[in-house]
Amino acid sequence: MKSCHKELWFEIPARRGFVNITPEVERCLAESGIQEGLCLVNAMHITASVFINDDEAGLHHDYEVWLERLAPHAPTSQYRHNGYEDNADAHLKRQVMGREVVVAVTAGKLHFGPWEQIFYGEFDGRRKKRVLVKIIGE
Amino acid sequence: MKSCHKELWFEIPARRGFVNITPEVERCLAESGIQEGLCLVNAMHITASVFINDDEAGLHHDYEVWLERLAPHAPTSQYRHNGYEDNADAHLKRQVMGREVVVAVTAGKLHFGPWEQIFYGEFDGRRKKRVLVKIIGE
Amino acid sequence: MKSCHKELWFEIPARRGFVNITPEVERCLAESGIQEGLCLVNAMHITASVFINDDEAGLHHDYEVWLERLAPHAPTSQYRHNGYEDNADAHLKRQVMGREVVVAVTAGKLHFGPWEQIFYGEFDGRRKKRVLVKIIGE
Numbered sequence: 001m002k003s004c005h006k007e008l009w010f011e012i013p014a015r016r017g018f019v020n021i022t023p024e025v026e027r028c029l030a031e032s033g034i035q036e037g038l039c040l041v042n043a044m045h046i047t048a049s050v051f052i053n054d055d056e057a058g059l060h061h062d063y064e065v066w067l068e069r070l071a072p073h074a075p076t077s078q079y080r081h082n083g084y085e086d087n088a089d090a091h092l093k094r095q096v097m098g099r100e101v102v103v104a105v106t107a108g109k110l111h112f113g114p115w116e117q118i119f120y121g122e123f124d125g126r127r128k129k130r131v132l133v134k135i136i137g138e
Numbered sequence: 139m140k141s142c143h144k145e146l147w148f149e150i151p152a153r154r155g156f157v158n159i160t161p162e163v164e165r166c167l168a169e170s171g172i173q174e175g176l177c178l179v180n181a182m183h184i185t186a187s188v189f190i191n192d193d194e195a196g197l198h199h200d201y202e203v204w205l206e207r208l209a210p211h212a213p214t215s216q217y218r219h220n221g222y223e224d225n226a227d228a229h230l231k232r233q234v235m236g237r238e239v240v241v242a243v244t245a246g247k248l249h250f251g252p253w254e255q256i257f258y259g260e261f262d263g264r265r266k267k268r269v270l271v272k273i274i275g276e
Numbered sequence: 277m278k279s280c281h282k283e284l285w286f287e288i289p290a291r292r293g294f295v296n297i298t299p300e301v302e303r304c305l306a307e308s309g310i311q312e313g314l315c316l317v318n319a320m321h322i323t324a325s326v327f328i329n330d331d332e333a334g335l336h337h338d339y340e341v342w343l344e345r346l347a348p349h350a351p352t353s354q355y356r357h358n359g360y361e362d363n364a365d366a367h368l369k370r371q372v373m374g375r376e377v378v379v380a381v382t383a384g385k386l387h388f389g390p391w392e393q394i395f396y397g398e399f400d401g402r403r404k405k406r407v408l409v410k411i412i413g414e
Contacts, residue, residue, distance in 0.1 A: 098236065196364075
């Protein structure tokens with residue numbers, strides 16, 4: 001069995017944002033030489049997500065509006081977590097969008113359907129944060 | 139290390155529906171001959187889910203009503219994604235229900251609790267779509 | 277390839293509660309001797325979750341309030357699943373918080389970001405329930 005990992009760094013300039021990280025994950029896979037296996041991609045921070053969906057700006061706007069309706073940022077005083085911090089909503093939004101994805105590796109490629117793309121979802125940005133890629137297989 | 143994969147095809151006649159796919163996944167596992175490992179089952183389309191819950195019709199009705207309350211289909215004009223398409227709500231519902239499950243394989247069986255069953259959740263049906271089963275182990 | 281698994285038992289005295297299970301998962305990993313691989317941790321029951329977030333009491337209170345707003349327990353008659361049972365809301369809450377996490381294993385440790393902790397989330401407690409830890413690698 002082979003394994004490899006890589007930490008990807010991001011610094012999103014706004015509080016929230018979505019970044020397509022598929023090319024970085026594909027590069028990790030190519031470097032690993034793994035042909036058959038599983039590829040885990042997870043946010044290493046608990047106010048961020050990794051998820052798979054469509055690379056379409058309208059949809060990303062819809063996610064932003066929808067998440068803000070499900071788990072509003074303001075008033076920040078509505079959350080007990082917000083003593084020193086103001087990011088309780090980010091911990092909630094991350095649960096809706098998920099921490100991680102596991103992608104099959106087949107014949108040396110991410111085994112994707114027609115529109116699957118991997119995104120980093122930031123809900124409390126303006127600082128450096130990491131995503132972990134871990135691939136096992138052979 | 140052994141690995142195997144199989145793509146399962148579905149065509150749900152309505153816009154939304156849930157299908158118990160546990161027998162198909164068990165068949166893949168039996169064919170693989172893998173005794174110990176991990177089994178990934180994921181929707182290959184971004185308006186569908188794979189999730190584990192109860193095979194109970196009342197609960198599936200409750201999911202339908204609840205998801206429609208959290209992420210309503212109509213009016214379709216409320217979503218920017220809905221230019222050529224009318225399925226933005228399906229992309230949102232899929233995030234709540236999840237893209238994938240990873241199930242342990244122990245002694246050649248899916249290592250399940252008492253009521254766990256794997257479902258395909260369709261939120262934008264009436265066309266052919268796929269689920270991927272990927273199993274690695276030995 | 278090596279593999280190991282362990283079932284952890286819990287009995288939460290209230291209907292709902294969160295328990296940090298990171299030390300138990302770390303113990304399983306140490307016993308396995310696995311240095312590089314993947315660690316799956318999943319609820320074996322469909323009214324409970326395993327998720328990764330912050331070990332902070334204020335946040336756990338926020339999750340409780342928020343989940344009760346997204347998927348209220350009462351009135352129990354609002355759910356068709358609630359014939360013999362009264363736990364339909366627990367099946368809904370579990371979908372928001374997730375069934376499982378997959379954690380990378382690197383150099384014999386859970387490969388975590390600075391604040392990641394693994395939690396068991398109970399939404400229909402007052403009885404014995406299980407979490408599965410399955411680790412594969414070498």
